[in-house]
Amino acid sequence: MSNIIKEFNEYREKMNKLILSHDNLAIKRLFNLDMKTYQDGALSSQTKEMLGLATSMVLRCDDCIKYHLEKCKNLNVNDKEMYEIFSVAVLVGGSVVIPHLRRAAEYWLELSTL
Amino acid sequence: MSNIIKEFNEYREKMNKLILSHDNLAIKRLFNLDMKTYQDGALSSQTKEMLGLATSMVLRCDDCIKYHLEKCKNLNVNDKEMYEIFSVAVLVGGSVVIPHLRRAAEYWLELSTL
Amino acid sequence: MSNIIKEFNEYREKMNKLILSHDNLAIKRLFNLDMKTYQDGALSSQTKEMLGLATSMVLRCDDCIKYHLEKCKNLNVNDKEMYEIFSVAVLVGGSVVIPHLRRAAEYWLELSTL
Amino acid sequence: MSNIIKEFNEYREKMNKLILSHDNLAIKRLFNLDMKTYQDGALSSQTKEMLGLATSMVLRCDDCIKYHLEKCKNLNVNDKEMYEIFSVAVLVGGSVVIPHLRRAAEYWLELSTL
Amino acid sequence: MSNIIKEFNEYREKMNKLILSHDNLAIKRLFNLDMKTYQDGALSSQTKEMLGLATSMVLRCDDCIKYHLEKCKNLNVNDKEMYEIFSVAVLVGGSVVIPHLRRAAEYWLELSTL
Amino acid sequence: MSNIIKEFNEYREKMNKLILSHDNLAIKRLFNLDMKTYQDGALSSQTKEMLGLATSMVLRCDDCIKYHLEKCKNLNVNDKEMYEIFSVAVLVGGSVVIPHLRRAAEYWLELSTL
Numbered sequence: 001m002s003n004i005i006k007e008f009n010e011y012r013e014k015m016n017k018l019i020l021s022h023d024n025l026a027i028k029r030l031f032n033l034d035m036k037t038y039q040d041g042a043l044s045s046q047t048k049e050m051l052g053l054a055t056s057m058v059l060r061c062d063d064c065i066k067y068h069l070e071k072c073k074n075l076n077v078n079d080k081e082m083y084e085i086f087s088v089a090v091l092v093g094g095s096v097v098i099p100h101l102r103r104a105a106e107y108w109l110e111l112s113t114l
Numbered sequence: 115m116s117n118i119i120k121e122f123n124e125y126r127e128k129m130n131k132l133i134l135s136h137d138n139l140a141i142k143r144l145f146n147l148d149m150k151t152y153q154d155g156a157l158s159s160q161t162k163e164m165l166g167l168a169t170s171m172v173l174r175c176d177d178c179i180k181y182h183l184e185k186c187k188n189l190n191v192n193d194k195e196m197y198e199i200f201s202v203a204v205l206v207g208g209s210v211v212i213p214h215l216r217r218a219a220e221y222w223l224e225l226s227t228l
Numbered sequence: 229m230s231n232i233i234k235e236f237n238e239y240r241e242k243m244n245k246l247i248l249s250h251d252n253l254a255i256k257r258l259f260n261l262d263m264k265t266y267q268d269g270a271l272s273s274q275t276k277e278m279l280g281l282a283t284s285m286v287l288r289c290d291d292c293i294k295y296h297l298e299k300c301k302n303l304n305v306n307d308k309e310m311y312e313i314f315s316v317a318v319l320v321g322g323s324v325v326i327p328h329l330r331r332a333a334e335y336w337l338e339l340s341t342l
Numbered sequence: 343m344s345n346i347i348k349e350f351n352e353y354r355e356k357m358n359k360l361i362l363s364h365d366n367l368a369i370k371r372l373f374n375l376d377m378k379t380y381q382d383g384a385l386s387s388q389t390k391e392m393l394g395l396a397t398s399m400v401l402r403c404d405d406c407i408k409y410h411l412e413k414c415k416n417l418n419v420n421d422k423e424m425y426e427i428f429s430v431a432v433l434v435g436g437s438v439v440i441p442h443l444r445r446a447a448e449y450w451l452e453l454s455t456l
Numbered sequence: 457m458s459n460i461i462k463e464f465n466e467y468r469e470k471m472n473k474l475i476l477s478h479d480n481l482a483i484k485r486l487f488n489l490d491m492k493t494y495q496d497g498a499l500s501s502q503t504k505e506m507l508g509l510a511t512s513m514v515l516r517c518d519d520c521i522k523y524h525l526e527k528c529k530n531l532n533v534n535d536k537e538m539y540e541i542f543s544v545a546v547l548v549g550g551s552v553v554i555p556h557l558r559r560a561a562e563y564w565l566e567l568s569t570l
Numbered sequence: 571m572s573n574i575i576k577e578f579n580e581y582r583e584k585m586n587k588l589i590l591s592h593d594n595l596a597i598k599r600l601f602n603l604d605m606k607t608y609q610d611g612a613l614s615s616q617t618k619e620m621l622g623l624a625t626s627m628v629l630r631c632d633d634c635i636k637y638h639l640e641k642c643k644n645l646n647v648n649d650k651e652m653y654e655i656f657s658v659a660v661l662v663g664g665s666v667v668i669p670h671l672r673r674a675a676e677y678w679l680e681l682s683t684l
Contacts, residue, residue: 011558012558015558015559015561015562016558018561018562018565019542019557019558019561022535022536022539022561024539024540024542024543025264026261026264026265026540026543026546026547027539027542027543027546027557029257029261030261030543030546030547030551031554033205033254033257033258033261034205034551034554036253036254037201037202037205037254038202041194041198042192042194042195042197042198043164043195043198043199047161047164048198048202050157050161050165051164051165051168051199051202051203052202052206054165054168054169055168055169055171055172055202055203055206055207056206056552057169058169058172058173058436058438059172059173059206059207059552060631061516061552061555062555063554063555063558064206064551064552064554064555078156079592080155080156080592081156081157083156083592083594083597084155084156084157084162084594084596085157085165086589086594086597087151087594087596087597087600088151088152088162088165088166088169089165089169090436090596090597090600091147091148091151091436091437091596091600092166092169092170092173092178092436092437092438093169093173093435093436093438094400094432094433094434094435094436094437094438094439095433095434095436095600095604095634096400096434096435096436096626096629096631096634097436098601098604098633098634099631099632099633099634101589101597102581102582102585102586102589102633103585105585105588105589105592106585106588109588125444126444129444129445129447129448130444132447132448132451133428133443133444133447136421136422136425136447138425138426138428138429139606140426140429140432140433140603140606140607141425141428141429141432141443143599143603144429144432144433144437144603145440147596147599147600147603148437148440150595150596151596169438170438172550172552173438174289175402175438175441176441177440177441177444178437178438178440178441193250194250197250197252197255198252198254200247200252200255201252201254201255201258204254204255204258204550205254205258205550205551206550206551206552207549207550207552208514208546208547208548208549208550208551208552208553209258209262209292209547209548209550210284210287210289210292210514210548210549210550211550212259212262212291212292213289213290213291213292215247215255216239216240216243216244216247216291217243219243219246219247219250220243220246223246261547262547265543265544265547266544269536269540270534270536270537270539270540271506271537271540271541275503275506276540276544278499278503278507279506279507279510279541279544279545280544280548282507282510282511283510283511283513283514283544283545283548283549284548285511286511286514286515286664286666287514287515287548287549288403292548306498307364308364308497308498309498309499311364311366311369311498312366312368312497312498312499312504313499313507314361314366314369315366315368315369315372315493316493316494316504316507316508316511317507317511318368318369318372318664319368319372319489319490319493319664319665320508320511320512320515320520320664320665320666321511321515321663321664321666322628322660322661322662322663322664322665322666322667323372323376323406323661323662323664324397324398324401324403324406324628324662324663324664325664326373326376326405326406327403327404327405327406329361329369330353330354330357330358330361330405331357333357333360333361333364334357334360337360367492368489368492368493371485371489372489375482375485375486375489375661376661378481378482379482379657379658379661380658383650383654384648384650384651384653384654385620385651385654385655389617389620390654390658392613392617392621393620393621393624393655393658393659394658394662396621396624396625397624397625397627397628397658397659397662397663398662399625400625400628400629401628401629401662401663406662420612422611422612423612423613425612426611426612426613426618427613427621429607430607430608430618430621430622430625431621431625433603433604433607434622434625434626434629434634435625435629467672468672471672471673471675471676472672474675474676474679475656475671475672475675478649478650478653478675480653480654480656480657482654482657482660482661483653483656483657483660483671486657486660486661486665487668490665490668512666515666517630517666517669518669519668519669519672520665520666520668520669
């Protein structure tokens with residue numbers, strides 16, 4: 001796996017473990033909810049991951065973006081679709097989203113060349 | 115039409131006219147782009163309006179929310195789907211999104227009873 | 229009860245009922261968590277409501293501010309303490325918090341004269 | 343004076359008085375600083391008010407926008423200049439700034455017809 | 457001292473010195489206010505640092521979080537209390553706060569093992 | 571050229587190329603608009619770059635800040651003026667802007683010693 005993908009996932013997993021080891025009930029429930037919300041329902045998991053990605057972009061959270069990019073890749077979002085998600089995010093969130101778009105484009109390319 | 119829908123649309127239209135009358139090229143292009151970006155492409159217009167709505171919710175822009183709610187209604191998003199969009203928005207953006215969810219739920223109900 | 233307090237609480241309750249009637253599991257759990265998180269634990273409920281208020285102020289959510297102001301009043305936060313919370317919020321969040329501080333000061337005064 | 347301008351200024355003044363009556367030192371200093379920062383220096387007061395306006399727009403604070411619009415009007419910013427400030431704000435902050443632009447355009451027109 | 461703590465504090469100090477060397481009065485006063493606001497008053501310094509931390513978390517400012525984490529550690533906030541602050545911040549600010557929670561949890565652990 | 575300036579500009583250029591290679595019309599237009607909006611008009615390019623910088627600071631976008639700092643340097647904004655822009659940004663955006671001010675001050679110094 002590419003370095004930037006591997007590093008991100010390993011750090012993420014290690015820190016999640018640390019956080020959950022503290023047994024805070026509210027945090028545990030939020031982490032749990034964070035997975036359940038994106039499962040297939042009236043909307044497909046794919047559509048929900050797109051929503052998760054676009055909202056993460058306008059809130060300019062690089063790690064959230066990486067997470068949802070990988071999910072979108074696994075759920076077969078293609079390049080043209082991805083760049084249309086990007087276009088909505090930059091339009092809604094403005095030019096301050098562009099630096100995050102740069103990192104998203106880089107990460108998406110990495111995911112595409114695995 | 116319901117009052118809150120009518121008022122919103124009339125104010126919106128009137129002020130857009132005022133703004134565009136000033137002939138600022140950058141603003142005109144942005145307004146133009148704001149419509150074009152949501153048209154059918156690799157992603158359907160429906161999916162893009164969902165993205166527009168969810169991003170507007172996490173950025174907590176009530177007027178943007180109203181605008182995309184009406185588009186979603188016209189593009190046949192149903193109640194179950196809408197509440198799943200709501201759920202992603204509140205999860206990603208946190209409990210500060212809830213007051214906007216209240217107003218969104220009210221507006222969505224109005225749109226549904228036209 | 230004062231009008232602005234009554235109106236806020238009635239709208240809030242009515243819309244929460246509407247939202248929860250749609251039976252979206254993720255939203256129900258988030259609403260539930262939203263109450264549980266502020267209960268007494270290692271930190272007192274009073275301290276947690278102060279945290280809820282300060283975070284709502286820097287995120288500039290008027291309705292969230294009103295909600296936590298009432299909780300703080302019920303948990304016996306006094307005027308001097310409240311204005312110190314206000315001071316941290318304005319310092320951290322900047323002068324854009326000031327308009328929200330105005331509405332918070334007005335609401336706090338209303339709560340104090342019930 | 344126009345109603346929306348008068349109402350805004352009266353509420354603002356009344357609440358500032360309420361806030362300052364509580365004698366919180368940090369808040370008093372921040373309010374003081376909030377005036378001093380926009381005075382003539384290496385940059386003119388006019389340029390600083392433009393900065394105050396543009397930053398208020400991207401942070402989407404309607405009351406802050408109104409305040410700086412009046413200052414800009416008093417410091418002889420003209421229509422063409424104002425709409426160029428608007429264009430930067432909408433570009434940087436994205437389409438979620440547009441509803442605030444509508445209210446800004448309305449308020450600017452009111453200020454211009456006094 | 458741990459590397460991530462030492463690096464953060466050294467960079468912070470060096471840059472503060474650079475900034476203050478420019479003798480901008482408003483910035484100097486803001487820096488001064490930034491220290492004074494957290495001193496004991498009607499609320500304890502500990503409570504105020506908790507407020508500073510929680511607000512920094514929902515505004516997702518990693519450096520601000522680190523700064524207040526160290527203050528909280530020095531003022532004897534314990535692990536259970538810290539994770540309850542974390543829980544309020546994630547609830548209010550949503551899942552976009554989680555990546556900042558990861559870095560906060562890591563930094564808090566470092567501070568705890570000095 | 572200094573390392574932090576060179577690295578920033580090279581990464582920026584490389585990723586812009588990647589993004590534009592995907593031929594998404596909306597993104598291309600936004601990138602185009604992003605350049606055109608800062609050109610001389612009723613307001614000078616210098617004033618507009620100051621607006622771009624201040625808005626980027628309160629939205630806390632480090633890369634956007636770097637970009638506009640270089641533009642401001644090329645358009646002969648001097649040190650005293652720059653620190654007054656900084657002061658407005660920190661006042662409006664609050665103490666969470668300070669970490670970005672640190673990095674801005676560092677980058678500005680680098681640009682000044684080329």
